[in-house]
Amino acid sequence: MSLYRIIRPLAFALDAETAHRLTIKALRLMPPHRPPDFPESLRTRVAGLDFPTPVGLAAGFDKDAEVPEQMLSLGFGFVEVGTLTPRPQAGNPKPRLFRLRKDRAVINRMGFNNGGQPAAYGRLQLDQRLPGIIGVNIGANKDSEDRIADYVSGVRAMSSVADYLTINISSPNTPGLRQLQDEGALKALLQAVNEARRKNGPPIFLKVAPDLGEGEPDQIVRVAIQHKVDAIIVANTTVSRPPLKSRHASEQGGLSGAPLKELALKALRDFRSASGEQIPLIGVGGIATADDAWERIRAGASLVQLYSAMVYEGPGIARRIANGLAERLKREGMSNISELVGTA
Numbered sequence: 001m002s003l004y005r006i007i008r009p010l011a012f013a014l015d016a017e018t019a020h021r022l023t024i025k026a027l028r029l030m031p032p033h034r035p036p037d038f039p040e041s042l043r044t045r046v047a048g049l050d051f052p053t054p055v056g057l058a059a060g061f062d063k064d065a066e067v068p069e070q071m072l073s074l075g076f077g078f079v080e081v082g083t084l085t086p087r088p089q090a091g092n093p094k095p096r097l098f099r100l101r102k103d104r105a106v107i108n109r110m111g112f113n114n115g116g117q118p119a120a121y122g123r124l125q126l127d128q129r130l131p132g133i134i135g136v137n138i139g140a141n142k143d144s145e146d147r148i149a150d151y152v153s154g155v156r157a158m159s160s161v162a163d164y165l166t167i168n169i170s171s172p173n174t175p176g177l178r179q180l181q182d183e184g185a186l187k188a189l190l191q192a193v194n195e196a197r198r199k200n201g202p203p204i205f206l207k208v209a210p211d212l213g214e215g216e217p218d219q220i221v222r223v224a225i226q227h228k229v230d231a232i233i234v235a236n237t238t239v240s241r242p243p244l245k246s247r248h249a250s251e252q253g254g255l256s257g258a259p260l261k262e263l264a265l266k267a268l269r270d271f272r273s274a275s276g277e278q279i280p281l282i283g284v285g286g287i288a289t290a291d292d293a294w295e296r297i298r299a300g301a302s303l304v305q306l307y308s309a310m311v312y313e314g315p316g317i318a319r320r321i322a323n324g325l326a327e328r329l330k331r332e333g334m335s336n337i338s339e340l341v342g343t344a
Helices: 003-012 016-028 068-073 117-127 147-161 177-181 183-196 216-226 258-275 290-298 308-313 317-332
Strands: 044-046 049-051 055-057 078-084 097-100 105-108 133-138 164-168 204-208 231-234 254-257 281-284 301-306
Touching: 003 016, 016 068, 016 097, 044 301, 049 133, 055 317, 068 078, 078 117, 078 164, 105 258, 105 308, 117 133, 117 147, 133 147, 147 164, 147 177, 147 183, 164 183, 177 183, 183 216, 204 216, 216 231, 216 258, 231 258, 231 301, 254 258, 254 308, 258 281, 258 290, 258 308, 281 290, 290 301, 290 317, 301 308, 301 317, 308 317
Parallel strands: 055 078, 055 301, 078 133, 133 164, 164 204, 204 231, 231 281, 281 301
Antiparallel strands: 044 049, 097 105, 105 254
């Protein structure tokens, strides 16, 4: 039995947000050590960056860039911190984070709670010596009068400490934010972001919602390519509600974890169909096993990310999934994970 299986009942006895904060504090006490070595077959190159494995940590776990080094050392191939806003904000009222244990899911309505980009910048400056890829997910303040200006500010503020930047316009917990996915608004946003990009600055990724209408993936892909977005992350949490068993099923917010799997997979296939091979895709949502990651990569994802599954399986999940992928590549006679992308 893994250590996490012993600890989990203690963590689950606490409310979800308290348990999360204690986890971050405990990780900060971990002595630093090098990330594990992975087989060469898992190495992949996306947007000019070399990833040791395609299995990364999604934004939302390490909102304030407190433990990226520790998460890399636990076996994540890359870590995305944030979402970070220009100014600190408390987020939505508590309680705002709920475990749906019977569904192996999470509902959150956190609302971009974070200490602001300047505070995280200092920590990330120290982390630049780390052997690993750290992305920075940026968003707009809830009370901002000009949300596009907030993203421009974030690009300028965080570019020098990010291996890549993610433009998060898909959280359901900041009112009106998803309207930036509309074609006209997205054009204006990405044009402003492009103008703010530093020469030789980090790649720009765009994170989208799974709750899109007919034709919207085609519109988003077209605008993203026009404005030189380097990759699209598919997808954020969902506001839809498939049948759920847990007592927190009626809570408002974004749903993640196992119930999101099929919707996120469909969204990825839609974006693959819309984009062909013109822009790399990153698959997120309901990934908990090596088989899940394999399916997502076959459907067109060059990389995958997870977070909610770690709540139930522990931080060793990334290493287990990566090793599982390497073993299956060997069985299938493939020399590198990139050969699998989009083969479904």
